Amino acid sequence: MARGEAGTGLAVRSAAALAAVARPGDLARGIGTWTARRLAEEAAQRRLFPWLAVAFGAGILLVFAGADGPPAPAAPLVVAGLSAAAAIGLRARPASRAGALGLCAFLCGFSAAAYRIGDVAAPVLARTLVAPLAGFVEGLDEREEGARLVVRVVRLGDLPAGERPERVRVSYRKAAPLRPGDFIEAKARLLPPPEPARPGGYDFARDAYFRGIGAVGSLLGAIAVREPPAPPPLSLRVAAAIDDARNALTRRITDANGGQAGAVAAALVTGKRGLIDGPTNDSLRAAGIYHVVSISGLHMVLAAGVVFWLARALLALVPGLALFWPIKKIAAGLGMAGVTGYCVFSGWDIAAERSLIMTLIMLGAILVDRPALSLRNLALAALIALAREPEGLLGPSFQMSFAAVAGLVACARLLDGRLFAAPGAGPLGRALAWVAGTLVGTLATTLVAQVATAPFATYHFQNIQPFGVVGNALTLPLVSVVVMPAAVLGMLAYPFALDRPVWWTMGLAVRGMLDISAWIAGFDHAVVIVPAFGAGALGLLTAALLLLTLPSPRLRVLGVLPALVGVALAARAERPDLYVDREGAGAALRGADGRLASLGRPPAFGLEQWLRADGDARPRGDPSLARAERCDAVGCVATARNGWRVALVRDKRAFEADCARADIVIARATAPPGCAARLVLDRAFLAAHGATTVRFAPEGPVVTTARRPGGQPAWRPPAPPLPAPAPAPEAEEAEREP
Template sequence: MEETGARAFWAGPRDAIGAVLLAQRGHLFAWVPVMIGIGIGIFFGLRQEPQTGVLWAAGAAAAMLLLGARLLPEALRPLVVAGGLILGGLALAGLRAHLVAGPVLGFRYYGPVEGRVVAMDRSGSDAMRLTLDQVVLYNMSPERTPSRVRIALHGGAGGTARPGQIVMTTAHLSPPGGPVEPGGFDFQRHAWFLRLGAVGYTRVPVLRATDEAAGFSWAGLRLAMSERVQAALPGEPGGFAAAIITGDRSAMTQETLQALRVSNLAHLLAISGLHMGLLAGFVFAALRLIMACVPPLALRWPIRKFAAGGALAAAAVYLGLSGGNVATERAFVMVAVMLVAVMLDRRAISLRAVALAAIIVLALRPEAMLGPGFQMSFAATTALVAVFGRVSSYERGWVPGWLRPVTTVVISSLVAGLATAPFAAAHFNQIAHYGLLANLVSVPLMGVWVMPAAVLSVSLMPLGGEALGLWIMGLGLRWILGVAHWVAELDGARGVVTAPGPWVIPCLAWGALFVILWQGKLRFFGLLPVVAGFWIWSGAERPKVLISEDGRLVGVMTEAGRALSRERGAGFVAMNWLENDGDAGDQAAAAARWEAGAAEIARWDLKVLRGAQEVRGFDGCTASQRLVTPKDPDQNALPCQVFSPRSLRQSGAVALYLRKGEVITITARQISGTRLWNSRDIRRQ
């Protein structure tokens, strides 16, 4: 009797859940990347690295659940498949983390470095950087030598290095740094998946060990095209054109880059979904028009499919020219899915196409899900497809034909802006208040003028006639640059926000996806996690004290904002701290608060040694003090709490909070845990 009663008790909820899931039939495929993403998120959220046996078990369980789901009642299949996809995402992320594993430098190195140039770019401080593979370091075995290193060229260091060439120099190298604060951006993890085992700089010339690059390389072709573009179109427009065509931003000044960011036009600079879509769309339309002008071809052959194939080939070449970074790969996958759908007589633009593109990207690069590029591009694409799919009356003529292009641009910019704004604010701590205005007067020009001219210039380049296309292209780019500078100079153009907590983005993403993907009135329950996410964000707590992972910089929150212990040095750390605080000031302004806020800083009983002279003059500390020093003290046993390079190597950056009158210490290692990318012991296993 008891067993029968239990079955009856569970029968009601089971049948109700089954009925709800059956009502979603035909719309569940869009949830596949969401479930895979949950599994990936679980893997990266773990504090301890799972053993390989656990990952194999998760993969096997995922396969069993996905294959065995057909044996279950139809109403229960979605839940079982969801569980299998989550486990599959977990196993997939673990597999990727182990596949990219490579040696990581375990100490500071100074000496000769030799390697092949595989990439050239610029750092945030505008210094040229070389990424090298086939690395050779002095007195270091190949088993311990990093697979790739990245070297910034400082102090006039340079040379004529080109991609594919073997170069040598004398450089300072160190392991990739951890988060600049507990819970902050984890560069160690980012470098791990880029296979970067060391980063550093040099102040001496870079010498070429070989005169010519061996064989063909996309990087070499990209650099050669960039030079020709800038020679035919000098100045900022030429640098902008080179960035759009080849992905080379080296000719863009920091002032212009900042103007593009403040005006929310920086996405026009990066080769992303917009550029890939505009290029593929233009090539598709042009090829179809050309073939339509040949009656025998147009009447006997599927020219629409041929045009889609040609556009796909053009997009693949564009991918190679751009350097194949994560954002461009993601854009290519999305465009390829849509063009293949055209060739297979399927609907090209739909949520299923977006979901398929997301599945492919997550399968190839699970770590991309954590980056702003993935989140913002798929947020914009999903929102646009959903909105234009639901505004069915738009096609029935409620907008005059001559006004439809303008209406489409306005709706697209508004929807994409609203969809990406929370993610942009969370990752970059700023809001472009006039971004919609800037995009409305710039994005249409990019589509109808700049990208067609770019295709024309590249087509004429083998014949030496690229100047014509670049001249046309330059007219549009000058307009966009003018808009960027004008908008950036408006009062209140840039707003700053505090960095959100770890649960904000998951809440916003889950809620928005539920509203878009779920069918029926229950979708509006997705607004609850969205509201919860913004509520959590509004109460985000910033650390009262921050200590960098090398002990060189300390930041204390005062009434005037965060006060920094140094006016120069550790600029990347200082910039990130201030941005996460929602502080628009620079390091110099924050350093001026150190003396002005001496009384507030004194309450923390901090003793900060800011240079070699202060370290040499160190005369001890009391038990109540907290000592921060960039060098390990000579005394082995000090009565105070010491934050020195020796202790910080184990803990990473440190944050102090004041809660209920008690000081709480949180370290970066406590948040990030012990993982492949930050633990030498695990990498040796």
């Protein structure tokens, strides 16, 4: 009887649920009620604050993704103030209040990005220029041959002040005795900062704009050091003095060790990576530990931790201080001062600055007796970093560093090593438990960080390091126990000229790190190249990461669905069949075998980016890349796998025949008005749209461009019309970032 009543009750409830589904209004009210309850619970647990940082970032994204020009920050700020006022009046309604605060944060992010775009506005070179350059050396990065300079421009040919870039980045091959702060004169060949080599690719022009760099290129001939026409400003003198000190310490560390161990050791301390050669960079990347040589969160945390530990240990040796003074807070304050000095000396790079903000907030929490490692502190660090530099949200450094910390904080209880605690055990048992906990904790921490950062690393770099967990597990103990403590001790001993033995000791650990990375790089499939996927898949994976880390544990299951959909979209990303250079000098076409082959003379850097985005591990010099084209003096012709004929025009005389017979015409010149090809990608089209890809779909060609039609971001000035196309520039050196 009871069983029958239970069955009847279940049937009634099921019928009621089905009826609710059949009535959309009831279903919507049910979802709204559930959402309001969950928001109230999250607010009661003080878990909604991190979502303000998410809303702030969403406002920034809208500016960069949707605005055709620099928007005004005033209007959204007014609406943000109204939203904040509404939130004050909605204290009794948690869900509505949360919505008002989220809207306020969203509009504040929009305003911050809009203000930043206008605040850093400076002239950007619009065309290739060869002219005399005069200016102050603001920064100098030594390389194996020559150096790369950042020059604050005083004169550039006959360009007026309204068209003259404030800073240019130039390289030169032959070493010259230059120092930061020198006033130099030389002939320079300058280009506009390069735009993406493919739609969705790395936009160096945008990054250069926010760094104040309006042109890139090289110095030609002799470089003369002159007396400046006027004293440099204080900001330049300070920047040059710091950079000169960094270069001096870099040379001292390399001299103490020699070879690549010295170059890597110097990069770990000063952030100067120019002396690290290509094979060493490749092996570090293959082992998944390249982040070690980039001054970022790991270095800031370890530097602050070493100073904090040393200060607390020394203070604890004095009984009076240990008993009556808050030595933990004093050590935290000294750690904050030490890590700030380290950030200034290492160049105050954008990634280092964001890591500094995060580290200062964590140490500051100790001063006010709050938990140092929490999602609220992480969100506060993100808000401060994004308010200072909203453009950082678009780069891999910000995305990967905050994703890794969010994953580690969310999994902190699983990584604290309590599983291996051995209460009541003897010394040997406790030692074994500590070793096991440390080993498993290191592996688990590395795995969590790698999983959390995988979507962003794959999106930006199109590769996966399957053995990165092994590389990090083997090298991070060396970095934590030997390298970073030696770096701190070496910098303390440097003013007394007692640092050479410290650098030598540090170099031994770095050699071990390089040996480990070279060993892992020798594994089969140490680096797996994967095809590029779109922003939609990245957005879903980002939403999944947020839902898996920010809410209470019982709500984190909500992140599973966007994670699965995002992975499916990323795995099924459709690859273009044709890549076209932004200047029309070359292209890459997919052949009948499904692989790309070059057409014409595409820039080496662009071809490398196309292959990587296609999931193709071939180097750019592979002979098989040139197998599909038939070329003569006036152009090249190739056949796509769908049978379409693609012609690349080198000389205007080829237009008549190619426009009549080819389906797609690519040209650096402007095609005649009567060109009968189905798709014409000529000079006029590419100047307006930038690098272009074409996918041959059954319904017709799908064209994607790097520039949005009609959009004119501040970092992409309109190119002036030229009477004839210039020779194809060799822009690889200008485009490649260290």
